[in-house]
Amino acid sequence: MTDTTTHSRQDWQSDQEVRWCPGCGDYTILAAVQNFMADLDVEKEDVVFISGIGCAARFPYYMNTYGMHSIHGRAPAIASGLAVARPDLSVWVVSGDGDALSIGGNHFIHALRRNINIKILLFNNQIYGLTKGQYSPTSEQGKRTKSSPWGSIDHPFNPVSLALGAEATFVARTIDMDRLHTQDMLQQAYDHKGSAFIEIYQNCNVFNDKAFIKLTGREEREINRINLEHGKPVVFGPENQWGVVMEQGTARVVDVSAVGIDRIHVHDAEADSPSGAFALTRLSHNPIGPTPVGVFRKVQRPTYETTLQQQIHDAQASRGPGDLSKLIASTGTWTVE
């Protein structure tokens, strides 16, 4: 490992030709990640990207770091093993909505609950891109796709609600089109000790175009995008004329002028209880109305690997480093002359 200097964005680009469809939101996310890394105090060789399968999962090929394009849904499991073995590395998971929430749902929730130091980026396009357009676990109910010509029957997940329910210590949401916001979320996730989850709304212009138009369209975003800021009242709109109040644990959008600014909910990402953050996630299910982005939750909890290291350390301190010759004789021996 060499002395740390910052890099240029080009340093993080691999020699592989990027092969997403023209106009795909994955390009802007890739650019945001490379930009963010350029300013980081980290060496390329200490960064690892692990992905599953899907369009999003092509990501590691385009990063000039260590990487593994693994199998569908299993990236969090592989990354967990790597991060537990090698706490010195910066380990990132890139996943899609099908990859993380359908086939890999189990690994996703367990990685979050364990608080292993991995950063999970979910490129949510609310569709199966790579397999050419079936509905996904985040597609809105009633969606017509090749596999749901009569409209999908499944009720979708809200990934941020799910992550909070899975005891995640860092949960955020951002949008592919907003590079600076994405970079800010990446930075905060990186700085967080433990597992971090970022849902990134990603436009699949081929199979699910404009799914996030309410948050990205010039006029729509003015009225729908709620920027969460820790310690600040949750207000939005061109003149911050709307706000969120909490009523019996449920978040509701109101006119600020009607209730007064003092009644507006002040966002506390560091609260012990995830209830407030959870209520905020319920404001919108699929983003068709006012939708919060930003950091929902950021709390400290010992990471899995530091606790494991500590247990090893303590065991060695109290019992001495393992002596195999003693161990294999520990249940009693006898000698034959």
Added chain:
Amino acid sequence: MTEASTIDPTDQQIEKVHTAAIRFAGDSGDGMQVAGARFTDASAIFGNDLSTFPNFPAEIRAPAGTLPGVSSFQVHIADRDILTPGDQPDVLVVMNPAALKANLHDLAPAGTIVANSDAFVDRNLEKAGYDTNPLEDGSLDAYRLLAVPMEELTKKAVEDSGLKGRGVLRSKNFFALGLMAWMFHRPLEPTLQWIDRKFGKDDEVRAANEMAFRAGYHLGETTEMFRHTYAVQPAKLPAGTYTNVTGNQALAWGIIAAGQAARLPVLYASYPITPASEILHELARHRNFGVRTFQAEDEIAAVGAALGASFGGHLGVTGTSGPGVALKSETISLAVMTELPILIIDVQRGGPSTGLPTKTEQADLLMAMYGRHGEAPLPIVAIASPSDAFETTIEAARIALKYMTPVMLMSDGYIATSAEPWRLPDLEDLPDISVKFISEANANGEFLPYLRDEKTLSRPWAVPGTPGLEHRIGGLEKEDGTGNVSYNPANHEKMTMLREQKIGRIAEDIPEIVVDEDEGAEVLVLGWGSSYGAILAGVRRVRAREQKVARVHLRYLNPFPKNLGEVLSRYPKVLVPELNRGHLWRMIRSDFLTDAIRYSKVQGQPLKASEIEAKLMETIES
């Protein structure tokens, strides 16, 4: 029991025997596994050779007193080298009627039954399906029956322990154990020390168990009906220091040793499953050895974590049983494609599906061999017995690391839970299985992650953290050399061949078969895995009948040792006994066109020496 001679120095008759098999049987709550294991340890410390066979129901507590709830532990002790837990117990200890019913058919002719007569009451007799009390109706006249009111005597014995109520009867297994300790002249100290260690924190329980144990022993000493006892002298095993190990324990220690021999940290990831869980337990206990244990959310995650650790330059190991291997299959293929070393342990049990979770079988061999999508060859190594587990585990790790490949290490329920003496290896002599991580470019200033070693065909291991070697691997087909994604048809064929040849070349790196043979033998018996003991014992019996036979036991199932085909071709008849429907049998037929004879047993029970003997005699004579 093999008899030596009978002597009668006083009024006490001590019969010297070469071997004896004792089976403790009772309800799953009766503590029979503990009694058997204590008898075993005392025998080991006394210096007998031994072999054990625990047999327990899948349910933690099947309904008390019923046949499905019966749990047993058989231990075979000898003054010479033995190989199996014994086909038939000479002494059967039964704690209730169900235990008698479930085990009597195994008892040796004229064998001894030691019965807890207090449990032979109407309710229990009915549950076991007896119309009349077999202890009284003369149906056991062909045996030597010793009926002992163990519950009453245990209650009396532990009166002063302070223990009250139902807990009192829990000590009756130690009463039975004490009685057997008397009958077989076992030293008392190892058991007393164990009780002290195990229950030291709970004074009343410790006292009660000790009192019951001593009372059982004392009853033997003072009662007419226990005049007749058996002496089994220490065995003349090869010189060395021995301990008594189960397969799972030795395998876990083998994993620690493999990490040391490879000078690599170990990550063991697993999801609990019978009969593999003890490996996880044993490794988790010994945190000071630095092994990172990871109890994953399922078997897919476990193998994923092992693979991730291996990508990071650790020895990644995952252990499970057949159902878990099925789940791991896709990730094992990824390990084949990414050419990363991991060790996958399959402690086989009866299948399909949940099958017979606590019973043994060898029916996962073809899954290990072929149970993946695509052309995904990998090496398979099999453990033959508990005392073989340590060394074979290190060998499996050696192959994984040297050839950058996932390796299947096969064990089974019988190996996992049974115990036998193991001569402690000199750890100074551990093989050096370390490999070098690559640290700089390997092709004119460029790094090619799939540039192969000419001899082994393995690719370099470049671990994250190494500057300049950043690279991406994955499940998509790799271009030869660069490792870049390639859909080129000719490249796919080339890579498929290379992966196959790499595994094939391991045959150059493993010992050739040495046949254990009688000059002129026409029958070769070919085995693998846990049938080792039964086959060798069966072969010895056949030889004792002055018949000629040849024997090969395979540790390497893929690739086979180089000379296997030639060896097989030397014998007119090849017999392949397996606890499956003929997996190895099929493999040698397809590889060598050997018209071998299949000998299959699928009862969830190990093969017996007598079964091998009978089948060999039949084959020789046919």
